[in-house]
Amino acid sequence: MPACHDVLSEGLSENISIFKKLLNAGVNADAHFRDYMAGNVPICVIYIEGMASDTKINDFVLRAVASHSGEAMNMNVLRNRVLEIAQCDEENRVGTILRAVVTGMTAVLMEGSDQALLLETRGFPTRQVDKTTNESVVLGSQEGFVECLRTNITLLRRYVPSYQLVTESLTVGTAVPCQLSLAYIDGVTDPKIVEELRNRVKRIDAPSVRSIGELMQRIEDKPSALLPQVLQTERPDRAAACLMEGQAVLLADNSPYALVAPVSLFHLLHASDDAFARWQYGTLLRIIRFMGMLISVFLPGLYIALTDYHMHLIPMNLLTSIAEARSGVPFPILVEILLMEFSFYLINEAGTRMPRQIGGALGIVGALILGQAAVSASIISPILIIIVALTGLGNYAVPDYGFGLGLILYRLGVILAGALFGLYGICVAAFCIVTALCATKSLGKPFLAPVAPPRPHNPDILLRLPPWFQKWG
Amino acid sequence: MNNKLSRSAATASAGAAVISRLFYGLMVDAPEVHNGAWLSALLGLILSLPVLWLICRAAKRGRRPFLLCALLVSSALDAAGMLEATAFSESCVAFNHIPTVVLMLPLLLAVGRCLWLGGDALGASARVWMRAFVPLMLVVILYQWPYYRPAWLFPALGFGMRGVLHGSLRAAGWIVIIGGAAVLLCGERQFKRVCGSLSIAVAVVGLLILLRLMMAPVMDAAGLGQRTQLDALLTNGRAPMYLQLPMIIIYCVGMLHLLCFESWAASALLQRVIPQMSGFPAGILTLSAVALMALLPSTISLDLWRLPVMLIAALVPFGREAAVCDG
């Protein structure tokens, strides 16, 4: 049985039979082997239907070969004088040729040559560059990454039209390879960061890496941590801004996201709006997001702690309102909160999975029927709806989706801590969370830098100073 | 569990720990000092700096094992004391129906977590805490501003100079424990920076003490119990109730930093004393020792403030002789 690590021989029929066996030619209807003559030398064009563009093969390969006349044909002549196609590489390793063919390239084999020509003929259908779905902004670019790696690289190059931008090609996955592109700005990005990221990708020893999310978890410093240590963005302008700040960007084929590393907690709170809007408003937005993050994590826990253990901290007017609101509710406050949290995220999840045609009804179901009915039936108190609503809003104010998911888990911990030990428990929980964040690293860099440990930095962490104070790199 | 401490972690941790230790020790644990507490804090710093310098010198001359042992035992004992004190404080706030032993469990979990994460994480956390501490404290001060009575700062020496000196010796001992551990763990070259951080911390403590003294007057001897002092700290019938929220946060998180730093320092010093011991057993041993000592009756535990001063005073001449013998 031929193997992927074999190399080509000079016999055309031998080479063809190798590829036919590996591509399961008799069974696999997509794999095509077009025999042709280049002058008086037999050649074979191998491609996968649907992945390669028939038009390009017809126009730039077959027609070019057919219209050639003159000098004797060999591989050099074919490559340099006959074929009218931009990207044309020579390769003799069977595995590399196979990988190129299955991704849409065309291989041309020639009798008497142990090299194959790999031609860029990709023509598979891809999604058009469109608006982002998960990172909407009011002010700013509306383009988002798509599933095609080449398009994504092109988008990055448009936003960073600098000769210093380098896009290295990497592959990950031993059985089913996935194409990656490591982008960085030479002279701006620390070479150690690039080296570290490259090494981490190369160290991945998995048969396949199915998505960029899985890739992210494989290259993170601490995959067991609740918060992501790598930023995932679907915005090319955001990725470009990160490149210009000295970070490295990783793109993967079939994933409309880019990974940016190293990042800090503060990067996960930044959005593109901040740079597009005036610096005062950008600062305000960041502060609002930061407060939203704190509310999201601590508000329900604080509510339990204050109502169960520290009633004296609640003004009497509010306390009697809370007590009156709760007077018909049969559950303890902890159960009430957990029920509401569960319901909120159930509605959330259902809304995401529901078909679009009936998705609109979910808002009415969730808000009106469940919420109002639950209050009328005295299953929950009205004040808790406000608490959970504020918590949800705070959660969604955070731009990074992975970060928001991590906050949910922290919130559950804080709720339990508040229910068990009141404010004391919340203080201990908060201390443990902050200390864990301080111990977290992103590509070896502290996650809470430049606050802790202190580092010289761009004045663009929580407060955003005017653009003329921002530094390059 | 690493036993190293970077410079920024050492200065932040030591500063945060000293603020909590001195404030608790002088305002809650030694209320007989009362009006003179701020003076005790300042004198304590002045007394401690030469001792810290001697520690540094002795460490450079190679008498590290003895110094490490002295500070290790002191840190562990003080951590045990602070564990019990924090749990007791919480029982005064709202948990008087829960046994103090049970209240220690979350603290032990937090300490165990910090031992696992390391000194640099703790130091970074202390730095974050210092940033949050300032606005919280400003909120408390601004809201309590109309209720401060500067006249209650007098008589300035409280119950007398004897009490002030007694308090300053205790303060010096606490600063030596925390500062000495920080210096030894982050390197003797950082001595000046650590001392600078300790000085700032003592200045902050002095200010906090003055503010606290202006909230409630000195009372007769029967009113000097720990519970009364904690009540006067948190609620004194004058400040609005909702101010308890930032005050509880400031107190609890401050004590957590102190407790975790001392426990981590004890564990790290243990690893330095016994280099073959790895981080995990050192951490378990330290945690168990701290928990056990916290559960023992207080009559058994040593009077800590005398211990490091005595040990170091004994060791310095010994260190000089050893250097002479080594040539």
Place this chain on the structure above:
Amino acid sequence: MRRLALLLSLTALLLTGCGGTTGEVENQAYALVLGIDRADTGGIELTMRIPRIGHPGDSNAGGEASGSPYLVLSAAGEDYAQALEHLQWAAARELNLSHVKLIVASEELASDAAFPELISRVAETRHLYTTAGFVVCEGRARTFIKGQEIILGTRLSSELAAMFRHYAAHGYIPRATFADLYYATRSCYSDPVGIWGFMDAGEKPAAATITDDEDRLNADTLTASARQYLGGALFREGRMVRRLTAGETLGLDLLTGRVDTFSFDVGGETCMLSTITNPRRQVKLDGDRVTVEADLRLTAEDSSDRALLDRAEGELARTLEALVRRCQTLGVEPFGFAERAAMHFPTYQRWISYDWRAHFSTAEIIINVDIRSSGG
């Protein structure tokens, strides 16, 4: 090993029994007003006013046939602790004392020798969580608390706070909190005062209560509530020694810098005066000779008649001096001069041995009043 440590940690957390809550927020009895009386049997009687917590719509401000929104409970015991325990039983709920807005003690009990000890017991029980006002009432505290009505607001807690703030700003009552009483009783500085409360029968008040040469209010004045707060109660070493009239209370508030605006009658003409700054109080010690001095700076809101203002200055200074001398006679010092005198002493023991009370009773008093016209 790590898994074992994690398992032990989680088990430890769960074994704590969920911390043990003190009861859900809607199942507690929040005392708003606490009354302390001498019981008929000679012990202590406690009375509490507690809001009823029910479904929204049950609470109403009028106390009609559907039931008053507040419950008044009383219980007696041999001492304070026993009375509190009996009250826990009477309330049939967990009693929560952290929101007490007002503590009312009867005049009889406040004048008792055991009252200082009782103050400490009450303070330790409640942890001084609230800034509860302190009132000494004429008659029984239980009668005073019963029938306490909400006049303008919807809740008693905010009603009381607003009323006391208003009265204190105009000098009708002293700014007296229970915490001040507790701390002043246990410390070595000035003596505390309480608010004086009495019950108006709804008709013309009895002459003995408010008609006085120094009183500022007309005896025909009627308020909407039968529970009146006017004047103060002087304490020495934790026991009440005398009631302060409305005029004396105003004088006390002026000397301690706690009044903003007040009216002052000068030979039939009334001027509206406001304080510009806090009074400057000084104490000079020259051996056994003590001089206490107070400088007040006021502004006249509605008059620029210099002659009138000069007369007002003299009248006010004399009134204040008379008040201070009266307190000297009683051996009580509620003006804050003790805090100033303590500055001259380095230690608490030297200050105590100085016996400020004895020296104050023979001190020379100098009061300077400066009134300016606001019109310039």
